[in-house]
Amino acid sequence: MKRILVIALILVTTGLWAQNKNAKATMEVDGVCMMCKKRIELASLKTKGVKSAVWNLDTHELSLIYDERKTDLTTIQENIAAVGHDTKEIKATEEAYNSVHACCKYRDEDVKEDHKMEGDGGR
Numbered sequence: 008m009k010r011i012l013v014i015a016l017i018l019v020t021t022g023l024w025a026q027n028k029n030a031k032a033t034m035e036v037d038g039v040c041m042m043c044k045k046r047i048e049l050a051s052l053k054t055k056g057v058k059s060a061v062w063n064l065d066t067h068e069l070s071l072i073y074d075e076r077k078t079d080l081t082t083i084q085e086n087i088a089a090v091g092h093d094t095k096e097i098k099a100t101e102e103a104y105n106s107v108h109a110c111c112k113y114r115d116e117d118v119k120e121d122h123k124m125e126g127d128g129g130r
Contacts, residue, residue: 026075029058034080036062036069037093039113039122046107050090054083 036047044062047069051060056077062069071083081096088099091107093114104114112118 028074028076030071030073030075032071032073032080034069034071034084035067035095036087037067037113038062038064038111039119040064040110042108043092043111043113046090046111047087047092050086050092051083054078054086057083 038044038047041064044064047062048060051057051062051069051071054073056074057071058074059072060069069087071080073083084094084097087094088097089103091099091103091105091111093099093104104112110118110121
């Protein structure tokens with residue numbers, strides 16, 4: 008019985024050590040302007056466990072530092088989608104997408120073209 012208890016304790020302890028409190032990840036998030044940047048970063052940072060979130064307007068890449076013991080990438084992506092922005096894995100609902108400002112409608116080709124012409128990094 009002691010042997011089973013020791014093995015179980017080792018497995019649990021190993022699992023806790025495997026979680027990184029300063030995990031780094033990047034993901035693609037759709038957006039076209041500085042208002043999108045602010046919204047994406049804020050939604051990420053409001054996720055418990057996210058320590059840093061920086062979205063690049065030109066590459067659409069979100070760089071994160073987060074605590075794996077408190078959150079995961081799916082939760083972060085769900086929070087980003089909830090404020091109207093798509094990721095590769097999770098698409099914002101129409102209701103969430105429609106809540107963003109008119110200049111942030113990254114699914115609209117005309118809006119993306121307007122941002123390209125302004126040199127605002129849209130794709």
